[in-house]
Amino acid sequence: MELDDFFALIHPAIAVVIVFPLIGIVTHRAWQVRQRRLQLANGEKSKIPPIVGSEHVEIGNWLSIGVVGAAILGMAYPIFSRFLKNDTFAKDPLRAFWVTAMFMITTATFTFLFKVKIKTWRNIFAAATAIGLLLIGAQPEVFRRDNEWFFSHYYYGVAAAILMIFSVAITQEIYRDKQNRWRYIHIILNCLALLLFVGQGMTGARDLLSIPYSWQKEHLRQCDSKTRTCPPKAITSFVGDR
Ligand code: HEM
Ligand code: HEM
Structure with a gap:
């Protein structure tokens, strides 16, 4: 296998080996959190241990790192491999520099999102990460499948990544809100995220099928x-x- 083909496989391999198992664990914990909360609300005793809540959030944080990381990597490969092939660093250094900076800034703002506790800063870093992903995705090297956006690996992937960023940003709100509005918003949005993940599995496998080995x-x-x-x-x- 050529080195180019090996690099092309890093993103799908990470998604399959790391991200999808995490989706399973986080979803299972989510189900337990909900069952436990409803049982206690009905005055029943629950056999589900209270730790499932913090486990859901802890592994949820890793899932959002995995999904955002997979989206960044999924776009980094086509962008930088085409930059090298087309000699973009020499021919269009300004754009090459700006895109490289966007990768670094987006990774930095996403890291800060986990570090800061103040709500305003969390919102700012969450929004900056989402905008960073969209700006990177707007590069012509990324195959967005605009004419078939409703079954596009790019649009599903970036939408799922933004939903994961949003989940991290509203974690404190879910706990603080006594009327559970943020909890219900979280459930609805992340059920949509689950559908997008199923779509990512299908569109990713389809796209792999359509990319030949470099010698072909x-x-x-x-x-x-x-x-x-x-x-x-x-x-x-x-x-x-x-
Ligand atoms: C596959 C993705 C996810 C799904 C399907 C999901 C779904 C759920 C569900 C069903 C609940 C229980 C709601 C209830 O009490 O009725 C929940 C709770 C919660 N989720 Fe998620 N979630 C996902 C990812 C995340 C992520 C990435 C985070 C952020 C790190 C997160 C943060 C939370 C928090 C803070 C709670 C409240 C936990 C508690 O009450 O102790 N979730 N989620
Ligand atoms: C949550 C999981 C995933 C996310 C967030 C994600 C995200 C992305 C993004 C944003 C791109 C760049 C846009 C594009 O070229 O379509 C991409 C490319 C790609 N992804 Fe994924 N992906 C995920 C899972 C998968 C899986 C499971 C597979 C295959 C089994 C896969 C295979 C591919 C392939 C083949 C490309 C094209 C790379 C190229 O243009 O050379 N992805 N992914």
């Missing part, structure tokens, strides 16, 4: 995706190379 690209470039045909020579040389 030359041959497959001759194929026409509209008519779904390849010139006979391309097919022969493709099969012959395997």
Whole structure:
């Protein structure tokens, strides 16, 4: 396997090995938190230990780091591999510098989100991280699938990442709000996030299927995706190379 292909696999591998198991754990804890709260509210005794709440939040923080990290990595690979291929650092140094700075600033604001306790600063760092992701995603190197945005790995991924950032930002509010409004907002938004994660699994697997090994690209470039045909020579040389 070429080095280029290896780098292309880092993002999907991290998503499958780290992010998706975390989604399972966080969702299970979320279910337990809810069951326990409803049982206690009904005056029943609960067999679920009280620690599930803090475990949900602790692993939830890791999940949001995983999802935002996966989104950053998912965009870093196409952007920097194309920058190197097209010599963008020499031809368009201003944009190359600005995009590199955006990666660093977004990572920094996301780190600060976990460090600060004051609500205003949490909101500022959460908003800055979300804007950073959108600015990085606006680069022409990122394949956004704008004409099929409703089944786009990019739009689902960035939306899920922003929902995770929002969950971290409102953690204190969920605990403080005695009327549980923030709790219900959190549940509704994160049920949507769960659907987006299912979509990420499907669209990610689809996109992997459509990206060939680097040695195949030359041959497959001759194929026409509209008519779904390849010139006979391309097919022969493709099969012959395997
Ligand atoms: C897959 C993603 C997630 C889902 C489906 C989810 C869902 C839930 C559910 C159902 C509850 C219980 C609500 C109730 O008491 O009825 C809950 C509680 C909570 N969640 Fe999440 N959540 C997710 C991720 C996160 C993340 C990333 C954070 C932030 C770190 C977070 C922070 C909280 C907090 C602070 C509570 C209250 C816990 C308590 O009462 O002790 N959640 N969540
Ligand atoms: C929560 C999990 C995930 C998030 C937040 C996420 C996010 C992203 C983002 C924002 C991009 C850049 C936009 C794009 O090229 O579409 C991307 C690219 C990609 N992702 Fe994911 N992704 C996740 C899971 C997965 C999974 C499970 C797979 C495959 C099994 C996958 C495979 C890919 C592939 C193949 C690319 C294209 C990279 C390229 O353009 O060369 N992703 N991802």
